[in-house]
Amino acid sequence: VFTTGSKLFVGASALAVIAAVAVGVTTGGAVGITATISLIGVALAFGLLAGVNFHIRDGNVPSMVPDVQRTAAAAEPPASRSVWPFAGAVSGATIAVGAVTYPVVFKLGVLLALATIAEWTVRAWSERASASNAYNDGVRKRILHPLEFPVLGTIVAAVVIYSFSRIMLWIDKDAGPWAFLAIGAVVMIGGFVIAARPTVRTAAITVVLAVATLGLVSVGAVAALDGQREISDYPTTIDYSQEICVAPGEVDDPHLAEIDERASQTVSDKAATAGTVVLEDGELRVYPRSIDQGFDTITVPKGLDTTFLFRNLDEEHRRFTINMGQFTTEENGTAVVETPMTCTSLLEHGGETALTFKLPKPSSVSEAPYTIVVPGIEGQQIEIVVP
Amino acid sequence: MTERRKRLGEPRGDAVKPVRRRRLAARIGAVVGAVMLLGSCAKDAPQDTWQPAGPNAQTIQDLQWWVFMLAGVVGLIVFSVLGYSLVRFRDRGQEMPEQSHGKPALEITLTIIPALILLVVGIPTVNTIFELADDSDATCVVNVTGQQWWWEYDYPVQEGCVDGGITQPIVTSGQLVIPTNVPILLQITSRDVIHSFWIPRLNGKRDAVPGRVQPLRMEADEPGIYSGQCTEFCGLSHARMRQEAVALYPEDFSTWVDNQLTPAAPATERTAAEGQATFEAQCSRCHQVDGLTDIEGNPVLSSPDQYLVPGAAPNLTHLMSRNTFAGATWDLLIDECRDRVWNAEPEEFGALYLEGVTPECLNGLELREWLRNPPAKKPMFADPNNLESTGGKYRGMPNLNLTEDQIDQLLAYLLERK
Numbered sequence: 001v002f003t004t005g006s007k008l009f010v011g012a013s014a015l016a017v018i019a020a021v022a023v024g025v026t027t028g029g030a031v032g033i034t035a036t037i038s039l040i041g042v043a044l045a046f047g048l049l050a051g052v053n054f055h056i057r058d059g060n061v062p063s064m065v066p067d068v069q070r071t072a073a074a075a076e077p078p079a080s081r082s083v084w085p086f087a088g089a090v091s092g093a094t095i096a097v098g099a100v101t102y103p104v105v106f107k108l109g110v111l112l113a114l115a116t117i118a119e120w121t122v123r124a125w126s127e128r129a130s131a132s133n134a135y136n137d138g139v140r141k142r143i144l145h146p147l148e149f150p151v152l153g154t155i156v157a158a159v160v161i162y163s164f165s166r167i168m169l170w171i172d173k174d175a176g177p178w179a180f181l182a183i184g185a186v187v188m189i190g191g192f193v194i195a196a197r198p199t200v201r202t203a204a205i206t207v208v209l210a211v212a213t214l215g216l217v218s219v220g221a222v223a224a225l226d227g228q229r230e231i232s233d234y235p236t237t238i239d240y241s242q243e244i245c246v247a248p249g250e251v252d253d254p255h256l257a258e259i260d261e262r263a264s265q266t267v268s269d270k271a272a273t274a275g276t277v278v279l280e281d282g283e284l285r286v287y288p289r290s291i292d293q294g295f296d297t298i299t300v301p302k303g304l305d306t307t308f309l310f311r312n313l314d315e316e317h318r319r320f321t322i323n324m325g326q327f328t329t330e331e332n333g334t335a336v337v338e339t340p341m342t343c344t345s346l347l348e349h350g351g352e353t354a355l356t357f358k359l360p361k362p363s364s365v366s367e368a369p370y371t372i373v374v375p376g377i378e379g380q381q382i383e384i385v386v387p
Numbered sequence: 388m389t390e391r392r393k394r395l396g397e398p399r400g401d402a403v404k405p406v407r408r409r410r411l412a413a414r415i416g417a418v419v420g421a422v423m424l425l426g427s428c429a430k431d432a433p434q435d436t437w438q439p440a441g442p443n444a445q446t447i448q449d450l451q452w453w454v455f456m457l458a459g460v461v462g463l464i465v466f467s468v469l470g471y472s473l474v475r476f477r478d479r480g481q482e483m484p485e486q487s488h489g490k491p492a493l494e495i496t497l498t499i500i501p502a503l504i505l506l507v508v509g510i511p512t513v514n515t516i517f518e519l520a521d522d523s524d525a526t527c528v529v530n531v532t533g534q535q536w537w538w539e540y541d542y543p544v545q546e547g548c549v550d551g552g553i554t555q556p557i558v559t560s561g562q563l564v565i566p567t568n569v570p571i572l573l574q575i576t577s578r579d580v581i582h583s584f585w586i587p588r589l590n591g592k593r594d595a596v597p598g599r600v601q602p603l604r605m606e607a608d609e610p611g612i613y614s615g616q617c618t619e620f621c622g623l624s625h626a627r628m629r630q631e632a633v634a635l636y637p638e639d640f641s642t643w644v645d646n647q648l649t650p651a652a653p654a655t656e657r658t659a660a661e662g663q664a665t666f667e668a669q670c671s672r673c674h675q676v677d678g679l680t681d682i683e684g685n686p687v688l689s690s691p692d693q694y695l696v697p698g699a700a701p702n703l704t705h706l707m708s709r710n711t712f713a714g715a716t717w718d719l720l721i722d723e724c725r726d727r728v729w730n731a732e733p734e735e736f737g738a739l740y741l742e743g744v745t746p747e748c749l750n751g752l753e754l755r756e757w758l759r760n761p762p763a764k765k766p767m768f769a770d771p772n773n774l775e776s777t778g779g780k781y782r783g784m785p786n787l788n789l790t791e792d793q794i795d796q797l798l799a800y801l802l803e804r805k
Contacts, residue, residue, distance in 0.1 A: 271599065272598055272600060288543070289574060289600055289602065290523070291528065297544055299530070299556045301532050301541055302698070303691070303698030356598070360692040362688070
């Protein structure tokens with residue numbers, strides 16, 4: 001009753017069901033769920049193929065019709081040699097290697113296997129679609145090209161972009177712009193030559209493009225293996241609060257001095273701030289949002305991300321520091337005192353910046369008050385009250 | 388049957404059906420109309436935007452009533468013409484009527500009329516938006532912070548709000564207490580997700596967005612309780628994130644402020660003292676009661692940041708001075724006492740509200756249910772076995788597995804928190 005082809009797919013479907021049950025029972029978590037659902041999907045796909053094969057009786061030519069024996073697609077030799085058995089072997093090997101090495105290799109093998117299955121299946125079907133090889137080839141292209149072209153285009157573009165990015169991260173920082181300029185110029189000149197000389201042979205262009213792509217990918221691979229050049233992190237006041245939250249001129253480390261050198265002196269979005277802290281004529285005041293009056297105390301809700309705008313109207317460069325209390329904890333019988341703080345970058349006269357902070361504990365818990373001060377200016381502080 | 392109809396002069400079956408259909412449609416229309424009409428007569432509708440109780444809501448009302456009328460008239464005309472056309476010119480196999488393509492005068496007229504209507508509506512609407520956004524006249528500031536699923540109100544130290552100003556911060560929740568005829572500035576934000584603050588009888592909505600401070604004016608003409616609710620879907624118990632604004636005459640508000648600034652007194656009665664011990668052992672991990680000290684005299688300080696995603700829990704120092712609990716979802720007063728407060732005359736309201744919750748008026752049934760198993764009463768993310776995504780922290784109050792004796796003791800302790 002069952003045809004040979006449908007038996008194959010029924011068996012594959014049954015195998016996938018068994019695998020789904022086995023994985024579902026033995027593997028928990030998100031991986032288990034994903035694998036089980038995937039295997040159920042595979043089982044359904046094979047089930048569908050089994051049904052199709054059963055319905056069309058494997059596409060067998062009725063033996064009682066002699067003419068069909070000569071004119072049927074099955075009587076025609078294949079249009080060309082197939083690469084898919086080889087691709088299937090490569091994907092199987094990749095899966096096997098990936099299973100014992102890296103997950104990414106395993107995933108690559110699975111993707112290759114899925115692509116092989118799809119391509120091979122459509123090809124096998126299209127070769128028996130009619131008695132005409134030309135028609136069969138056309139059918140295959142009509143079905144697969146809408147998938148093949150975008151996928152291959154994406155892969156080629158990704159390889160080129162990735163290779164290029166590795167090269168740019170590999171070469172010296174100062175040489176980067178020149179390399180970018182040179183490659184861009186070569187591409188533009190090449191395009192210009194091709195446009196100006198339409199008689200250039202396609203084969204020559206193909207060879208040039210192939211060599212260029214190969215060169216790019218090769219150098220990119222070398223760059224990727226050699227690793228990136230040393231890239232230093234851009235420091236922030238939050239990362240180095242204990243070192244940087246001091247008076248101007250007291251920061252010795254040139255690396256940390258970048259914080260102040262590169263700091264923006266303007267703020268574009270001021271809508272979210274809870275208030276503005278202003279230093280003017282040596283006096284420090286906070287103006288709560290929507291209130292024109294200045295205060296030396298402000299209340300901030302507990303555990304809330306709060307943003308203040310800090311404006312320096314002093315003639316000197318100044319920074320604002322938020323002292324976030326003092327807490328003593330005990331570690332291995334030793335008292336450890338913590339004095340968390342954060343601060344703005346150095347602000348020039350008229351400069352302003354925003355700073356977001358959170359005080360998770362009420363003022364009463366801290367051994368020292370929460371305050372806003374300006375290092376280098378004595379006797380001025382704003383107390384932050386956290387109820 | 389056909390012969391009988393012919394004899395009696397009755398119409399044929401297919402002629403009867405449209406008549407029946409029309410009658411059925413008329414009946415359905417009458418029922419729907421009656422329901423809508425009766426719905427507008429709801430007596431207990433505390434969130435009615437058509438009953439403004441303050442100048443900001445009145446400003447909205449002054450705009451919305453005639454915009455609504457205008458929109459109603461336009462809607463009536465459009466639907467009447469549409470209905471007439473659908474019935475009068477329905478397909479009965481007649482000839483295609485003359486089409487009105489290519490009549491510029493008609494098309495321009497039909498474009499200009501809606502544009503003019505939009506202009507007439509748009510200019511006052513923009514004016515109203517700017518008028519409501521102007522908060523420069525506010526003399527009292529309240530920080531409003533939303534979190535799943537309750538509102539916290541804190542009154543910063545300031546010179547406004549009350550004669551002599553507010554000298555120490557006040558933190559409360561559930562009920563926003565304000566003085567009447569004083570322009571209030573609410574500084575609205577959120578600790579976790581986006582919420583939306585809305586007291587319909589006092590002003591429009593304002594979103595509470597984490598990391599942003601959004602201002603909203605608020606002012607009440609008369610003493611009373613004005614209810615509202617969160618209007619931005621914010622998770623499991625969004626529907627049970629309610630809020631109430633309580634307006635008091637300035638002298639009553641002053642009394643309220645004085646009371647809020649008074650630290651909690653130790654439990655006096657024996658059961659309450661046992662409740663205090665339970666509170667210290669269980670509840671004080673998240674809930675703060677100002678003035679509460681342990682047996683060594685050290686202040687008992689809560690650390691909600693260690694246990695809760697938003698890092699805050701309602702301050703319970705004066706729980707029984709307010710009328711609601713659990714995000715203003717349930718009343719602390721039994722129905723009889725609640726009605727007395729809600730329906731009080733303006734002159735009597737302040738005294739009744741400041742009375743707080745008395746033992747006779749306590750809604751012990753629901754407060755007990757809450758203490759017995761909070762997540763069962765109000766859906767929350769508080770299953771201890773399912774907190775992977777929050778690093779072990781709860782959203783809402785977990786089940787503390789209190790015994791009935793502990794619940795009784797806690798009730799006695801909380802009843803003294805006025």
